[in-house]
Amino acid sequence: MEINVASDHAGVYFKSRVLQYLAEKKINAVDLGTNADASVDYPDYGMKVAKLVSEGKVEQGILVCGTGVGMSIVANKFSGVRAALCHNKETAEASRRHNDANILVLGSRVLDVELGLTIVETWLATPFEGGRHQRRLDKITEIEKTLKNAPEIPADTIE
Ligand code: RB5
Numbered sequence: 001m002e003i004n005v006a007s008d009h010a011g012v013y014f015k016s017r018v019l020q021y022l023a024e025k026k027i028n029a030v031d032l033g034t035n036a037d038a039s040v041d042y043p044d045y046g047m048k049v050a051k052l053v054s055e056g057k058v059e060q061g062i063l064v065c066g067t068g069v070g071m072s073i074v075a076n077k078f079s080g081v082r083a084a085l086c087h088n089k090e091t092a093e094a095s096r097r098h099n100d101a102n103i104l105v106l107g108s109r110v111l112d113v114e115l116g117l118t119i120v121e122t123w124l125a126t127p128f129e130g131g132r133h134q135r136r137l138d139k140i141t142e143i144e145k146t147l148k149n150a151p152e153i154p155a156d157t158i159e
Contacts, residue, residue, distance in 0.1 A: 004049045004061045006032040007108070008042035008071075011064030014108035014116060018062055021117050027124070030058075046074035053102050054078035061103040062120065068107030075103050079144045082137070084123075087111065092119040096126035098133045 007015040022029040049061035063071035075083035083103035084095030095101035
């Protein structure tokens with residue numbers, strides 16, 4: 001399993017702690033940036049992970065920005081992406097059990113980093129329940145089929 005991780009400038013430190021945690025757990029993780037000090041735009045980094053997950057090239061992703069809201073909005077534009085902004089263990093668990101979330105989104109300015117790591121641990125350890133929840137996901141897939149929502153990554157995207 002490979003997890004792709006990205007953040008904007010607000011999430012750089014938080015992301016580094018997530019990557020450190022994944023390395024300690026021997027989980028194969030790829031850092032798609034940013035690692036710059038400068039202010040960047042979260043869509044540029046959110047779309048990198050979301051596109052790979054949408055295309056089935058990567059199974060799961062983790063995105064971090066200040067609140068997690070911007071990254072959630074971006075990621076959920078991509079077909080097949082179910083990005084979950086989680087604030088605690090309960091939302092992390094439910095987002096996997098009920099929603100089969102394939103991208104975890106964290107807000108570095110609203111979460112203590114230790115709680116963030118607990119959320120990551122819970123999210124990765126929790127399986128999808130299927131059953132009635134699969135029926136609901138199938139309805140989301142049907143909605144996606146009626147929409148044109150497969151944005152292209154601009155050629156000049158940085159990093
Ligand atoms: C950056 O200042 C901030 O707007 C961003 O990290 C995020 O919170 C957006 O939703």
